[in-house]
Amino acid sequence: MANLPETPQWEEGIYQIEVSDPVLGGPDGISNRQAKQLASRTSYLRQKVEKSGTDLAAHIAAADPHTQYAPKASPTFTGTPTAPTPANSDNSKKLATTEFVAKALAALAGSAPETLDTLKELADALGNDPNFATTVLNKLAEKLAKDQNGADIPDPALFVKKPWFRGSGKDGGCYRFIECFRVVKNPNRRRRICHFAMGKSSSHSNFE
Template identity: 35%
Template sequence: MVNLASIQPLPETEEWKSVPRLEDGMWPTGGVVDPEADSGLMNWQAQILAGRTRFLRTRVDALIAAVVAASTTVAGIVRLNNTLTSSAVDEALTAAQGKALQTTKAPLASPAFTGTPTAPTAAVATNTTQIATTAFVQAKVAALVNASPAALDTLYELAAALGNDPNFATTVTNAIAQKAPLASPGFTGAPTAPTPAAGENSPQIATTEWVRQNVLPAGCVAAFAMTAAPPGWLRCNGAAVSRDAYAGLFAAIGTSFGPGDGATTFNLPEARGEFIRGLDDGRGVDAGRVLGSTQGAESNRLLQVQSARNPPGEQGNVTIDIPATDVFSPWVASGRSMDGDDVNMRFRSSGAEARPRNLALLYCIKF
C-alpha cells in the first residue's frame, strides 16, 4: 500500500522520470490503492499527478491571496471602471471610456471649438501669439479711442450708433445736433462738472457744491428784508432740525445753540426780537460769554433831587419816597412858599426795557 502522505509534489522540470509508466491495456483508476490485489503500481502515477495538482492549486491560491489592490503607490490588481464621472483613484479607465473621452477633446492642431470657449485675458501690452479674448480687444479699442483726437472720438461714437443705418445722413445730422458747440454752449437738463478746489480763482466752472462751500459757507447768519427764508437758508428761530438733513450746518455749529433731542436733531440760533452782539473772543469787554449764549435786559435808573431854599428856621431838604415799583410818591403840600433859586431835577427810566432806535429784519442762517 502506497502512503499518500509520502507522495511529494513533482519538481519544476519538463520530465518526471520518477513517475512509472502504465503498461499497455492497464488504465489508472482513482481511489485508494488495493493492497490485496497488488494494484499499487496501477494507481501510483495517478496519485502522484493528483499530488502535483494539489500542490499547484495551493501555490496558485497563495499567490492570489498575496496580491493586493493597486494604488498610486502600490502595484496590484486593478479594477476597471467604465464611467467618466467616477472619482476613484485605484480603478482603471476602460478602453471604451478612453475613446469617449478622446472624442470630447479638441485636437492641439487646428481645434474647432464649440459653445462659448474662454481663455485667460492677456495684459494690454501683450504682443505675442497668445489668444486675444474679447476683453483684450475691447481694452485695446478703448485705449485707442481715448487717445484719439476729439473729432475721431466723435466719429467713433457716431459709427457705433449708426451701424448699418440706411438713413445715414439723417442720423448723422440728428447725432451732431446732440453735441454742444465749443463757443457759448447752451446746456440743458442737469449738466455736471468737476468741483474746483476750495479757494480756486480761475476760469474753471464753479459748481453748486463749490458755491455753497466758498461763497456763503454753512453757518453764515444774515438779515433779510422779507418774511420768508430764501432757498438754502433757515430762519433763526431756535427750532430743532434734523442732523442728517442739515449735516453741513450741524458740522459747522454743532450744538452751540441747543442739543435738540440729543441724538437726531440740533437747535438753530434764536434771533427773533434780539439785538446781535459780537462775541467778546478774549477782549474783556463782555468777559465770560460763549458762542450762542444770551443776555437779559438791564436798565440803569438815576435820580438827583435838590430842594428849594426854605425860609429861616425851616428844613431845606425835601424827602421823596421811591418804592420798589420805581413809582414816585406825590409831593406833600405844606402851604409854604419856596425860594426858587435852586434847581429841582428828576431822572428815571420807564417801561419794560431800554432800547435804541431799531429796524426789524428777518435773521436767517445758511445751511
C-alpha cells in the first residue's frame, strides 16, 4: 500500500464524485481525486506556515526590518511633517517647529524699530564694537565732574581759549538771543565776545 503523492499547491476546488463515475483507484484514479486535492492544499498551507515562522524570526532579529519607514536614529522625513508646538518658555529636547522659532525671534526683537530688529543692524549701530560697553564706560570716565568746578580740566590753558555759549531771554520756549563768552584770567569774570539776537549778531567787549 502506497501513499498519495502530495503537491504543495492550492487547489481551487474539490472534485465532486458523480454517481456515474466508475470506481478507479491509483494515484490518478477518480476515487482518490478528492483526497489528493485536499492533501495538496494541506501541504501548501503547511509550507506557508513554516515559511512565516522563519520570516517572523528574521523580522524580529533584524535591526531595521521596516526599511520603508524613517529610522528612529537621525530620521530623514519627506513631504510636510508636523509636530506639536512647545510653549514659548519650553527649554526641553522637544522638536522646535517653525512656529516656535518664529515666536522666539519675535520675542527677541520685541518692539524694536524695523532698523534695529536684526543682529546685523544692532552690530552696525554699535559700530561693530564687540566691547561697546567698555568703550562707553571709558568715554564716560573722560568726562569732567561737575563737583570739581573745573579742577579736573586736563589743559586749562587751552580751555580758556575756547569760547562757550549761553542762551538767555527765553520767550515762549524759544531763545531771543544767544551770548558767547570766553573765560579770562580772572575765573570770576568772563568776557562776552558776541551777541546774537533775532537773527542779527553784534560783537561786544564788555565784561560781566
